[in-house]
Amino acid sequence: HGLLLLTAWYRFVIEQRNGGAPWSAFLVLALALSRPEGLFIALAACVLVVLMGRKQPRWWLFPCVVLGGLALYHAWRFSFYGPYLFPNTVRAKVGSTLAQLVRGAQYVATNFLPSGAPLLLSVLLLRRNKHAFAAWCGVALFGGHLLFVVTTGGDWSQGRFFAPLIPLGAVLLGATVAPVLSTPQRQRQAMLLGALWLVILFAHSSINGELSFRDRFVS
Numbered sequence: 405h406g407l408l409l410l411t412a413w414y415r416f417v418i419e420q421r422n423g424g425a426p427w428s429a430f431l432v433l434a435l436a437l438s439r440p441e442g443l444f445i446a447l448a449a450c451v452l453v454v455l456m457g458r459k460q461p462r463w464w465l466f467p468c469v470v471l472g473g474l475a476l477y478h479a480w481r482f483s484f485y486g487p488y489l490f491p492n493t494v495r496a497k498v499g500s501t502l503a504q505l506v507r508g509a510q511y512v513a514t515n516f517l518p519s520g521a522p523l524l525l526s527v528l529l530l531r532r533n534k535h536a537f538a539a540w541c542g543v544a545l546f547g548g549h550l551l552f553v554v555t556t557g558g559d560w561s562q563g564r565f566f567a568p569l570i571p572l573g574a575v576l577l578g579a580t581v582a583p584v585l586s587t588p589q590r591q592r593q594a595m596l597l598g599a600l601w602l603v604i605l606f607a608h609s610s611i612n613g614e615l616s617f618r619d620r621f622v623s
Contacts, residue, residue: 406568407571408431410575413542416449420453429465446474511553512558515563523577526542
C-alpha cells in the first residue's frame with residue numbers, strides 16, 4: 405500500500421502538470437481496492453480532476469477509469485457478499501462516537517509522534533511556490549491518512565496503520581530539507597541522519613512495540 409500511495413501521488417502530479425495518458429487512474433483504483441482508506445483517496449482524486457478538468461483535454465478519462473472500475477468491482481462483491489461497502493473487520497471497529505475520536509487521537513500521539521514527528525515538517529512545503537501542487541497533494545495525502553486513523557479510533561497494533569505513510573513522508577521530508585543542503589557533504593550527512601531516523605522508527609514501532617505486544621500472547 406505504501407508503494408502504491410507513493411507511485412500514485414507521483415504519477416498523478418506529473419499528469420496534472422504535463423498532461424498525458426491518465427495511467428495514475430489505474431494506480432488510484434488499485435489503492436481503492438487494496439485498503440478501506442483508498443476508497444476515500446480515489447473519490448477525492450476524482451473530485452480534484454473534475455475541478456481541474458478545464459486544464460486537461462482528456463480529463464474525463466480519469467474518473468471514468470476509477471469510478472467505472474469501482475462500480476464493476478462492487479457490483480460483483482455486493483452480488484456475492486451482500487450490500488456491505490466495507491469489510492466486516494472495519495465495520496466491527498469503526499463507529500461514530502466521541503470516545504472513538506479520543507482513542508484515535510491517543511493512538512496517533514502514542515505510536516506516531518514519538519518517532520514520526522519529523523515527517524510533519526513536510527507542512528513547510530506549502531509555503532513555497534515551486535512545486536506547490538505536488539506539495540499540496542502530498543501533504544494532503546499524508547495528513548488525510550493521519551486524520552483517517554484518528555477517526556477510525558486507532559488500532560490494537562503499535563504502528564501498522566502508519567507503515568504506508570513512511571515512503572511518502574520520507575520523500576516529502578527530503579523535499580523540505582533539500583533546499584537547505586547546498587553542499588554534497590551536507591547532503592551525505594542528511595542521508596546518514598535519515599537512515600538513522602528510519603532505524604529508530606523501525607525500533608520504536610516493530611521491535612519495541614509490536615514484538616513486545618506479540619510476546620504477551622506467546623507467553
